[in-house]
Amino acid sequence: MTAANPLLSVRELSVNFRTRSGTVHVLDRVSFDVAPGEILGIVGESGSGKSVTAFAVMGILDQAARIEGGEIHFEGRDVLGMSARERDMWRGREASIIFQNPRTALNPIRAVGQQIADVLARHAPDSAAAIRAKVLEAMRQVRIPDPEKRAKAFPFELSGGLCQRVGIAMALACAPRLLIADEPTTGLDVTTQAVIMDLIRDLARARNLGTVLITHDLALASQYCDRIVVMHAGHVVEAAPIAELFVHPSHPYTTRLLRSVPSMVDDISQLQAIEGSLPDLRRDDLPPCRFAERCDRRLAACDAAGLMLEPVGPSHTVACRNPL
Structure with a gap:
């Protein structure tokens, strides 16, 4: 062990x-x-x-x-x-965690890109433009198609698999x-x-x-x-x-x-x-x-x-x- x-x-x-x-x-x-x-x-x-x-x-x-x-x-x-x-x-x-229910782990009334940005702003503060670039890069790394469009979506607009990819992007955004x-x-x-x-x-x-x-x-x-x-x-x-x-x-x-x-x-x-x-x-x-x-x-x-x-x-x- x-x-x-x-x-x-x-x-x-x-x-x-x-x-x-x-x-x-x-x-x-x-x-x-x-x-x-x-x-x-x-x-x-x-x-x-x-x-x-x-x-x-x-x-x-x-x-x-x-x-x-x-x-x-x-x-x-x-x-x-x-x-x-x-x-x-x-x-x-x-250290980061990915939760088991991708929909309930996300804020239902906040765009998913903004939720990733919130993590970055708290743990790796930077200019708004830099944070936006990092959000899109984080979404690309977890293979979310068309990240510019998906970043503006709310969780209910995404499939369960895409919501879980957003959760992974949030967990890994600050390179834990x-x-x-x-x-x-x-x-x-x-x-x-x-x-x-x-x-x-x-x-x-x-x-x-x-x-x-x-x-x-x-x-x-x-x-x-x-x-x-x-x-x-x-x-x-x-x-x-x-x-x-x-x-x-x-x-x-x-x-x-x-x-x-x-x-x-x-x-x-x-x-x-x-x-x-x-x-x-x-x-x-x-x-x-x-x-x-x-x-x-x-x-x-x-x-x-x-x-x-x-x-x-x-x-x-x-x-x-x-x-x-």
């Missing part, structure tokens, strides 16, 4: 949400690294904590959220220790070094999904971006990522290079996850549903392994405290006391 000279390093990150029905233990000791030029995939079923992890890194958690522990470092700098102003300038200038893509193909048709993911990959490679792709789509992750972090119920349960993870999955949850995806099995008869459901994260008696109550490999040792990610191969770690 440790990258040499990581761009982003997350260590033991724990996040709780305080709600009327109790405290929700959303993330528990989440750790991973992202190297420059690397595309890291964070995968897991809905509710596993993928997006919360991204929002915690970017400093855009809901007001009900509390970071209870852990560290986030960017190029060695303590992100959590930044002042509100420092974090605000870091976000956009050095870290890009987080949170389910960037949600709501797009299959052909447009491939176009958007090819665009993100090509731009990330060209700019040597450290990139985090958050997705529940393992097939998508297998095509575009260098490494995978598997999350379940707020835990990182496994992390490995892409080829290693798909050939030699070690955590029972990872294996079940792979068997639940049609494109990951040789025959449709091999498809298997993941039995049970995520544990109630409001519980104060959550087991050390939050998958234990769904696992057919559970041992008495699984209930002992102190579960940690342990190496099972080169750059391959797993949090399991009875791995495959």
Whole structure:
């Protein structure tokens, strides 16, 4: 899990949400690294904590959220220790995020070109003419046709794919070094999904971006990522290079996850549903392994405290006391 000279390093990150029905233990000791030029995939079923992890890194958690522990470092700098102003300038200038719903992420009553200009004016102020030129160049880089015309359009006048390209242009306008893509193909048709993911990959490679792709789509992750972090119920349960993870999955949850995806099995008869459901994260008696109550490999040792990610191969770690 440790990258040499990581761009982003997350260590033991724990996040709780305080709600009327109790405290929700959303993330528990989440750790991973992202190297420059690397595309890291964070995968897991809905509710596993993928997006919360991204929002915690970017400093855009809901007001009900509390970071209870852990560290986030960017190029060695303590992100959590930044002042509100420092974090605000870091976000956009050095780290950016692409949100999963391209239409709701944009201001519906503001022209898309002006929204890109707003980002530039805040983080890279320049003359109006220079900013306009940069807006058009940003739109060309994400392959938006006829940028002069499209810059004047409102989000409702554009397709979902074009709206997502605008979102990518906004995220990359100030040349950040870290890009987080949170389910960037949600709501797009299959052909447009491939176009958007090819665009993100090509731009990330060209700019040597450290990139985090958050997705529940393992097939998508297998095509575009260098490494995978598997999350379940707020835990990182496994992390490995892409080829290693798909050939030699070690955590029972990872294996079940792979068997639940049609494109990951040789025959449709091999498809298997993941039995049970995520544990109630409001519980104060959550087991050390939050998958234990769904696992057919559970041992008495699984209930002992102190579960940690342990190496099972080169750059391959797993949090399991009875791995495959």
